[in-house]
Amino acid sequence: MTILITGGAGFIGSHVVRLFVESYPNYNIFNLDNLTYAGNLENLKDIESKSNYTFIKGDITDEVFIDGLFKEHRFDSVIHLAAESHVDRSITDPLAFVKTNVIGTMVLLNAFKNAWKDNFNNKLFYHISTDEVYGTLGEKGLFTETTSYDPNSPYSASKASSDHFVRAYGETYGIPYVITNCSNNYGQNQFPEKLIPLFINNIINNKPLPVYGDGNYTRDWLYVIDHARAIDLVFHKGAIGETYNIGGFNEWKNIDLVKLLCQQMDEKLNRLKGSSEKLITYVKDRPGHDLRYAIDASKINKELDWKPSVTFEEGLSITIDWYLNNEEWLNNVTSGEYQKYYQKQYN
Numbered sequence: 001m002t003i004l005i006t007g008g009a010g011f012i013g014s015h016v017v018r019l020f021v022e023s024y025p026n027y028n029i030f031n032l033d034n035l036t037y038a039g040n041l042e043n044l045k046d047i048e049s050k051s052n053y054t055f056i057k058g059d060i061t062d063e064v065f066i067d068g069l070f071k072e073h074r075f076d077s078v079i080h081l082a083a084e085s086h087v088d089r090s091i092t093d094p095l096a097f098v099k100t101n102v103i104g105t106m107v108l109l110n111a112f113k114n115a116w117k118d119n120f121n122n123k124l125f126y127h128i129s130t131d132e133v134y135g136t137l138g139e140k141g142l143f144t145e146t147t148s149y150d151p152n153s154p155y156s157a158s159k160a161s162s163d164h165f166v167r168a169y170g171e172t173y174g175i176p177y178v179i180t181n182c183s184n185n186y187g188q189n190q191f192p193e194k195l196i197p198l199f200i201n202n203i204i205n206n207k208p209l210p211v212y213g214d215g216n217y218t219r220d221w222l223y224v225i226d227h228a229r230a231i232d233l234v235f236h237k238g239a240i241g242e243t244y245n246i247g248g249f250n251e252w253k254n255i256d257l258v259k260l261l262c263q264q265m266d267e268k269l270n271r272l273k274g275s276s277e278k279l280i281t282y283v284k285d286r287p288g289h290d291l292r293y294a295i296d297a298s299k300i301n302k303e304l305d306w307k308p309s310v311t312f313e314e315g316l317s318i319t320i321d322w323y324l325n326n327e328e329w330l331n332n333v334t335s336g337e338y339q340k341y342y343q344k345q346y347n
């Protein structure tokens with residue numbers, strides 16, 4: 001089997017690539033990524049010389065290039081993770097999100113359709129999406145697979161649009177597809193613009209922790225390797241044409257999460273209890289900020305017997321240790337362009 005994984009140099013993609021390369025020596029794994037600020041081949045140093053792994057640098061929005069790639073390699077399956085993924089960036093540059101997330105997905109769908117024409121036997125287009133397409137919840141309730149789409153940010157609108165196109169290609173052209181909508185991921189190799197790695201980096205450097213609004217926004221958090229395990233299961237056992245929600249059964253208000261992070265960091269850095277909490281700074285809220293995301297993951301739990309393997313406290317501790325032990329990785333990704341982004345976003 002020849003599998004194309006897009007966005008494999010990014011945060012989640014690198015964990016998926018590693019899991020597939022290591023677990024399935026008989027599969028040929030191609031990682032296609034154009035290495036934006038979020039793509040980093042250092043994430044895959046440990047597996048880059050494996051014989052079943054190939055990296056290709058390229059842009060999913062480049063139609064001619066992508067068509068050629070499908071003709072050359074005849075990918076049986078696609079696991080599509082490449083995307084612009086940060087809500088705050090989508091607020092300052094929404095068009096970049098339409099280009100990559102909507103047009104890029106369309107280009108891949110067309111190439112997949114043209115490569116296999118009407119003979120889709122044993123083929124699969126697996127689209128990785130987010131719970132943010134469902135919009136926001138109030139204090140109660142959970143997102144299920146039948147919750148209506150109601151996206152509020154340019155990021156979630158672009159992901160919702162791509163989900164709709166995948167489903168439409170299934171209905172119209174018979175493409176065998178599966179979609180998963182996952183909650184917030186955390187873990188090693190996450191670019192430090194998202195809440196958890198940003199705050200770890202700021203605590204290390206004794207910089208303010210910019211909590212948006214009153215900090216009473218709620219997210220469901222899942223350890224990235226548990227997401228990769230779920231993707232492996234859905235890829236092999238998921239039903240064609242189905243959607244699965246993936247979540248951590250693990251809701252946290254931002255401010256409570258930040259306080260837990262501060263406590264763990266104080267202990268690990270041997271700092272005085274309470275010193276990291278002093279860095280908390282309430283800043284201007286994100287426009288269109290969704291109040292609460294929470295996932296009902298009972299379908300994947302019951303049908304595919306998946307559940308998270310670590311508690312949040314354990315996963316967070318492993319994550320902090322990784323960032324503390326990988327200072328060079330952190331320094332490399334926080335130099336240059338990142339500094340400009342940080343000044344613009346938080347000043």
Ligand code: NAD
Binds near residue numbers: 007010060130182185
């Ligand atoms: P990420 O930003 O860390 O990585 C995205 C990767 O895609 C990068 O390696 C980047 O170089 C690549 N990429 C971007 N534009 C590209 C293009 N035009 N052509 C080729 N490659 C391109 O993102 P992530 O957090 O790993 O998210 C991966 C996927 O999972 C996304 O589709 C995202 O919507 C989804 N998702 C993320 C989360 C989360 O919490 N991070 C949760 C649910 C779903």
Ligand code: TYD
Binds near residue numbers: 184196
């Ligand atoms: P983020 O990691 O950007 O993920 P998402 O917006 O996709 O959920 O943000 C998680 C939560 O943390 C969200 O409610 C916004 C909040 N947040 C802050 O309070 N400060 C920050 O600097 C960032 C990046 C996020």
